[in-house]
Amino acid sequence: MTLSSHDVFNAPDWWRQAVVYQIYPRSFADANGDGIGDLVGITSRVGYLKELGVDAVWLSPFYPSALADGGYDVDDYRDVDPKIGTLDEFDEMVAALHAAQIKVVVDIVPNHSSNRHEWFKAAVAAGKGSPERERYIFRDGKGEAGELPPNAWPSGFGGPAWEQVIEPDGSQGQWYLHLFAKEQPDFNWDHPDVHADFLKTLRFWSDRGVDGFRVDVAHGLKKNLDPAFDAIARILEGTDLFGDGQHPLWDRDEVHEVYAEWRAVFNEYDPPRTAVAEAWVAPHRQARYSSPEGLGQTFNFDLLRARFESDHFYEIIDRNLRAAAEIGGSTTWVFSNHDVVRHATRYGLDGEGMSAAAPGGGATMGGNDGKRWLLDGGDPADVDQAKGLRRARAATLFMLALPGSAYLYQGEELGLQEVGQIPDEARQDPAFFRSEGREIGRDGCRVPLPWTREGGSFGFGPGGAHLPQPAWLGDFAVDVEEGDPGSTLTLYRQALALRHELECAESLTWFEQTATTLGFERPNGWCAVMNFGTEPVELPEGTVLVSSGPLTEGQLPGETTVWVRR
Incomplete structure (x- = not known):
């Protein structure tokens, strides 16, 4: 049976072959003129999203945050950052998207909170041995006075994975685990309060009309910290960071007990809510995350890392479709997101156009060629933009014909190139500052979108843009491409309309x-x-x-x- 977009919207399993458009809220559209994208800005562009033909939008974090990691350091899981909007404006946005037959997926960040979260502030204030500290992972340090971290575990963002706190009496105190930034303390998922609070959060947003969740670091919740820290640290120094559920930090079998709880909550709703796991795990370990008893889908980043070669595409696609069929699941495909160099740029570089993955965490700042290009200064002259865009259009059109869900990143429908040359003083990604400039960071794919060729921020908003937009960005503006039958925007609109008409088993x-x-x-x-x-x-x-x-x-x-x- 041929499906229409209306049928997809109302189907209980709408997500199985949906086209999901990722919005990075701070850089999509700014309605109030403060230079930062907001929820009202998203609402104002619902007509554009409907005409594009997407089935759902996925919003990167919009929660209150100090932006130590682009919003993935969450202060409050059940509120909206005042810079981005209000809960009322969130409700209005959901209503507008639903009226346009577009589903809503939001990011949820369960591995860690912000160090400004009320629980963490209470844990530091309560002192050693308190019930408050048991919600996180606190340990005594080594050395005569506990001045050394408990072990040598590295953070995914560089440096040690432990940070020492000052105790209420002013003394040097315990250390807490943060597998990412020090502003992101890891939760203790062996604590019942953590389980209960996230179930509350899932219901909070589901009750507001959210249709699904993208689960950040889904493979990292459960950890085995016993018996010997030093032995575990030696494992971390090895080259095989995955294994079969035996790694102390990543992809432990126990994590699926959490998602069974979540599935029970999802099934309380009609239609059931769904989720997609960001799980950087070995291919044979992906299936449990995307099982019907679990989250439903797992992000598949294999094509994002693929060489532009026939045999590489074939092996990746065939393997992932077979794995999904074995469990009755649905696979996903993606070429660009908020963490990697845009694929129109990657494919225009001299090498293979790959974008590598960082074990355990997420994508690197663009991987192999993309990262090299950024570290070399990101000069657009180094990119064969015509070849890059030609390859990106071909790869995306091929991907959109595949079974499963297609994830698009805002601006790729315009053929946007990565913004490589951003002055140091204008950069925002903490990775740049933590590494003292050795990591250029992810700002280049997060530059606000161009909606019009003219204007101080190319139509992004009346008050400028929070990241600098180069002059060439105007050539990719929506109002430039809308009237061009050969534009990338026209291609995406045509392909998505046809995909709805042709969708099948x-x-x-x-x-x-x-x-x-x-x-x-x-x-x-x-x-x-x-x-x-x-x-x-x-x-x-x-x-x-x-x-x-x-x-x-x-x-x-x-x-x-x-x-x-x-």
Whole structure:
């Protein structure tokens, strides 16, 4: 049966093949003119999102935060940062999106809170041995006076994973675990209060109409800190950070007990709420996160890291679809997000255009080529932008034909390039400051969007933008691309409209795999073929529906994808 977007919106399993658009709220649209994107700004652009054709939006954190890690240091899980809006404005935004048949997914950050969270402030104030400290992971230090950290565990953001507190009497005190920034103390998920409070949070947002959750660091909640810190520290120094549920910090089997609790809450609603896990785990460990008894889906970052090669795409896609089919789950696909160099830039660099993953945590600042490019200064002249955009359009069109959910990052529908050259004094990503400039950070993919060619912030808002926007950004503005039949925005709109019309059973059949081409057919005769090479190849038989670039007579040009209907 052919589905319409209205049917997808109302289906209980809408998420299985949804197109989800990630919004980084601070950089999407600013309604009040303070230079920071806000919820009212998002509401003002619902018409744009509807015309684009997405099924859902995923909002990166909008909670009160000191922004020690871009909002992933949460002060209060059941409120909105005043700089971004209010709960009433959140409700108005959800109502507007739902009226446009668009679902709402929000980020939830269960591994750690902010050090400004009321629980953590109470833990520091209460002192050693208090019930308040048991909600986090506090340990005595080593050395004669406890002046050394409990062990040598490294933080994912550099430096030690332990921070010492000052006790209420003014003395040097215990140390708390933070696997990321020191402003992000890890919760103790063996404590019942932590379980109960997150169930309360899930119900709070579900009651406000939220349809699903993106679970940050989903594989990191449960930890085994016994019996010997030093032995565990030696494990962390090894090269294999995953294993089969035996690692002391990551991907422990016990974490699925948490998600079984969450699933029970999701199923209290009609339709059931859903979730997608950010779980950087070995491929054979992904299935439990995306099982129907768990969260439902797991982010699959494999294509984000893929070389622009036929055999690499084939292996990744085939393996992930087989794994999803074995458990009755649904897979996900993504090329760009708020943590990595935009794929239109990665694919325009001299190397493979890959973006690597950081074990246990998330993406690096762009990985391999992207990171090298940033560290070299991020000069746009170093990027073959035409090649990068051509490859990005081809890869995305191919991905949009796959079974499963497609995750898009704001601005990729405009073909946006990464903003590489940002003055040091204008940077905001804490990674830049923590590393004293050795890590350039993620600001380049978080620069506010251009809505109009003209204006002080290209239509982002009346008061400028919180990150500098280069002059060339105006060339990618929405109002420039809307009237251009060959623009990337037009391509995305055409592809998403066709995807709704053609959506069918979650399976495919490969019919072509060569050194330079890859093609598959969906059960209703919908075919996608990508030419990874530079020389044209013969077009497949059928009616051409859409292509990522101009076609020549009877041929598919290099670095181009086409959809046909047989």
